[in-house]
Amino acid sequence: xxxxxxxxxxxxxxxxxxxxxxxxxxxxxxxxxxxxxxxxxxxxxxxxxxxxxxxxxxxxxxxxxxxxxxxxxxxxxxxxxxxxxxxxxxxxxxxxxxxxxxxxxxxxxxxxxxxxxxxxxxxxxxxxxxxxxxxxxxxxxxxxxxxxxxxxxxxxxxxxxxxxxxxxxxxxxxxxxxxxxxxxxxxxxxxxxxxxxxxxxxxxxxxxxxxxxxxxxxxxxxxxxxxxxxxxxxxxxxxxxxxxxxxxxxxxxxxxxxxxxxxxxxxxxxxxxxxxxxxxxxxxxxxxx
Numbered sequence: 001x002x003x004x005x006x007x008x009x010x011x012x013x014x015x016x017x018x019x020x021x022x023x024x025x026x027x028x029x030x031x032x033x034x035x036x037x038x039x040x041x042x043x044x045x046x047x048x049x050x051x052x053x054x055x056x057x058x059x060x061x062x063x064x065x066x067x068x069x070x071x072x073x074x075x076x077x078x079x080x081x082x083x084x085x086x087x088x089x090x091x092x093x094x095x096x097x098x099x100x101x102x103x104x105x106x107x108x109x110x111x112x113x114x115x116x117x118x119x120x121x122x123x124x125x126x127x128x129x130x131x132x133x134x135x136x137x138x139x140x141x142x143x144x145x146x147x148x149x150x151x152x153x154x155x156x157x158x159x160x161x162x163x164x165x166x167x168x169x170x171x172x173x174x175x176x177x178x179x180x181x182x183x184x185x186x187x188x189x190x191x192x193x194x195x196x197x198x199x200x201x202x203x204x205x206x207x208x209x210x211x212x213x214x215x216x217x218x219x220x221x222x223x224x225x226x227x228x229x230x231x232x233x234x235x236x237x238x239x240x241x242x243x244x245x246x247x248x249x250x251x252x253x254x255x256x257x258x259x260x261x262x263x264x265x266x267x268x269x270x271x272x273x274x275x276x277x278x279x280x281x282x283x284x285x286x287x288x289x
Contacts, residue, residue, distance in 0.1 A: 011088040018085035
């Protein structure tokens with residue numbers, strides 16, 4: 001939640017902070033890191049970013065919780081900031097801290113990410129790609145954030161949006177946005193709302209395996225399961241899958257630590273004669289051509 005002080009009337013940055021806090025709460029709670037996000041120092045850093053008038057209102061809110069014998073938590077602060085962000089983005093909320101503008105010379109704005117422009121009376125109005133409502137971006141759409149991951153991905157794919165900034169006109173490889181996924185230990189070039197969050201320990205391990213496979217595919221140019229080609233010093237090579245194993249004999253009296261070659265195309269299991277001797281077992285020698 002790093003950043004500077006959000007000025008009065010800057011509803012967009014306040015909505016961005018609310019979105020980041022909701023994502024952080026969901027992801028870290030599922031990962032079992034409630035104690036870290038509920039730290040007093042963490043809450044103080046977030047409050048220090050809020051506009052002055054909202055800091056004063058949070059002080060009252062936190063004091064009311066303490067009076068009831070409750071300790072303010074990150075969840076309490078997230079709900080508070082989300083409510084204030086919605087209020088600040090409303091028609092009258094935007095008047096807070098706003099300077100009078102000359103309607104005769106309206107300033108033009110770029111098409112922001114995750115929104116389209118709809119013409120109404122000569123003015124351009126933001127329209128969210130998901131809920132089709134006006135006045136907010138896709139990544140700040142509360143309805144979009146509550147959707148399951150597969151629905152969010154479908155929206156991005158069907159609208160042909162960038163996976164990183166949720167913007168139209170380009171894709172992730174051409175995106176100039178420097179920020180990456182904000183989920184802990186991820187850092188990949190996709191938006192945090194498109195990050196799959198594992199629900200169980202088994203899914204976490206499965207996700208780590210999938211991410212490692214993706215990294216290997218990018219590095220080694222993998223073309224099929226268990227077989228990949230690579231080039232080094234101008235010469236092609238083949239990478240085979242080898243894993244460390246512990247082999248025991250029938251009587252389990254001997255144990256040998258060695259390596260095994262995984263071959264999905266093989267229908268037999270073989271071992272070298274030297275391993276047979278070390279295990280003290282017998283077998284039938286076989287020659288393959």
